[in-house]
Amino acid sequence: MLPKPPPRDNGLGFLFLPPYRVAGTSVAGEATSIMVPELDVTFDLGICPRAMLPSKYVCISHGHMDHIGGLAYWCSQRYFQGMGVGNIICPEPIAPAIQRMLEGYNDLERQKTPYNLIPLKPEGTHEIKNNVFVRAFALEHTAPTFGYSVIERRSKLKDEFVGLPQEKLTELKSQGTEITRWLEIPLVAYVYDTVPVPAMVREDVRKAQLILCECTFFEPGDRARAKVGMHLHVSDIVEWLKVAECQAMVIGHVSRRTNLAIAKSFLVQALGKEKADRVHFLMDGKANKERFERQLLDAGEHPTPVRGGGKFGAGPFRGRQGDARGPGPARGMGGGGSGSGGGYRSGPTRG
Numbered sequence: 623m624l625p626k627p628p629p630r631d632n633g634l635g636f637l638f639l640p641p642y643r644v645a646g647t648s649v650a651g652e653a654t655s656i657m658v659p660e661l662d663v664t665f666d667l668g669i670c671p672r673a674m675l676p677s678k679y680v681c682i683s684h685g686h687m688d689h690i691g692g693l694a695y696w697c698s699q700r701y702f703q704g705m706g707v708g709n710i711i712c713p714e715p716i717a718p719a720i721q722r723m724l725e726g727y728n729d730l731e732r733q734k735t736p737y738n739l740i741p742l743k744p745e746g747t748h749e750i751k752n753n754v755f756v757r758a759f760a761l762e763h764t765a766p767t768f769g770y771s772v773i774e775r776r777s778k779l780k781d782e783f784v785g786l787p788q789e790k791l792t793e794l795k796s797q798g799t800e801i802t803r804w805l806e807i808p809l810v811a812y813v814y815d816t817v818p819v820p821a822m823v824r825e826d827v828r829k830a831q832l833i834l835c836e837c838t839f840f841e842p843g844d845r846a847r848a849k850v851g852m853h854l855h856v857s858d859i860v861e862w863l864k865v866a867e868c869q870a871m872v873i874g875h876v877s878r879r880t881n882l883a884i885a886k887s888f889l890v891q892a893l894g895k896e897k898a899d900r901v902h903f904l905m906d907g908k909a910n911k912e913r914f915e916r917q918l919l920d921a922g923e924h925p926t927p928v929r930g931g932g933k934f935g936a937g938p939f940r941g942r943q944g945d946a947r948g949p950g951p952a953r954g955m956g957g958g959g960s961g962s963g964g965g966y967r968s969g970p971t972r973g
C-alpha cells in the first residue's frame with residue numbers, strides 16, 4: 623500500500639470588504655498573518671505565505687511564535703527577490719529581541735539581510751502611505767502586546783471658514799491664519815491576542831471601518847481558558863459589537879476545536895441577524911468563497927475558475943491578472959480552515 627500524501631494545503635482565507643481585501647491565515651496557536659493589500663500592510667507573520675511578500679510593512683503585535691515565526695523569512699525573501707527592505711513596525715518593548723533574532727539569522731546565513739525596524743511606543747504613529755498612519759496601543763496578553771489602528775488624516779476647512787469665497791480664504795491663509803484642521807478617519811483596527819481591554823472602545827478602534835480581531839474561544843465553558851491564555855471569548859465580542867461601529871469585523875485566531883456553524887448561530891442569537899451579519903470569519907472558506915462569487919456576479923463578472931486559481935477561481939487579485947511580476951498571490955486563495963465548512967477539531971491553547 624502506498625503511503626498517504628501530506629494533508630492538502632488549504633491556502634489563505636480571503637474576503638473582499640470594499641474597499642479592502644483581507645487575505646491571510648489565522649488559527650490559534652498555529653499561525654496568524656493577515657494582509658490588507660490596499661494599505662500595504664500585513665499584520666503579524668506567524669508564517670510567511672508568498673502572498674505577503676509584496677506588503678511594504680508588517681505590524682507585529684507580539685513575540686509569540688504564531689505571530690512572528692515568518693518575520694525573518696519575509697525580510698530575507700523580500701531582499702532575495704529584490705522587493706526592497708522590509709519595514710517592521712513593532713511594540714518598543716520587543717524591538718531588541720526582534721533585532722537579536724534577525725541578527726542571529728545574519729550569523730546563520732553568513733549574509734546581512736537588511737530590515738527597517740520601527741519600534742512604536744503606545745500612541746506612537748508611523749506614516750505608511752500619504753496621510754495614512756499606523757498607530758500603536760497597548761493590549762493585555764501573556765507577552766507584551768500592541769494592537770494597531772490605521773488612520774487617514776484629512777485636512778478639512780475649519781467650521782468658521784466654511785462658505786467663504788476662495789479669495790478670502792487665500793487672503794486669510796497668506797496672513798498666516800490656520801484655516802484648516804486635521805480630521806482623523808479610522809480605517810482598520812487590528813486587535814490580536816488580548817483579554818478584553820478599554821482600548822477596544824477607543825475612538826480609532828470603535829469607529830474603524832474594519833476590525834480585524836481574535837476570538838479564540840466560543841464554548842460557554844471556555845471563559846476560564848480564555849482568561850488564563852489571555853484571549854478573547856465570544857461573549858467579549860458580543861459586548862464589543864454593541865458599541866463598535868465597524869462595517870465589518872473579521873475574526874481569526876479561532877481554535878481548531880471550534881465549530882464555525884455553531885459559533886455563527888451563537889452570534890446571530892446574541893446580536894440579532896443584522897449585527898451578526900457584519901461578522902466574518904477569516905478561515906470560513908466556504909462562506910467567504912460564496913460571498914465572493916456573489917460579489918463577482920453582482921459586478922457582472924463570472925466566477926469562472928482560472929488556471930492556477932485554486933478553489934477561489936479567479937481569486938481576489940483578478941485586477942492584477944496577467945501581471946507576471948512579483949510573487950503572485952493568487953494561488954490557493956480558497957482558504958478555509960478544515961476545508962469544507964467549519965469542522966475545526968482538537969485544538970491548541972497556546973498563542
Ligand SMILES: [Zn+2]
Nearest residue numbers: 651688815973
Ligand atoms: Zn496567538
Ligand SMILES: [Zn+2]
Nearest residue numbers: 686763815973
Ligand atoms: Zn499570543
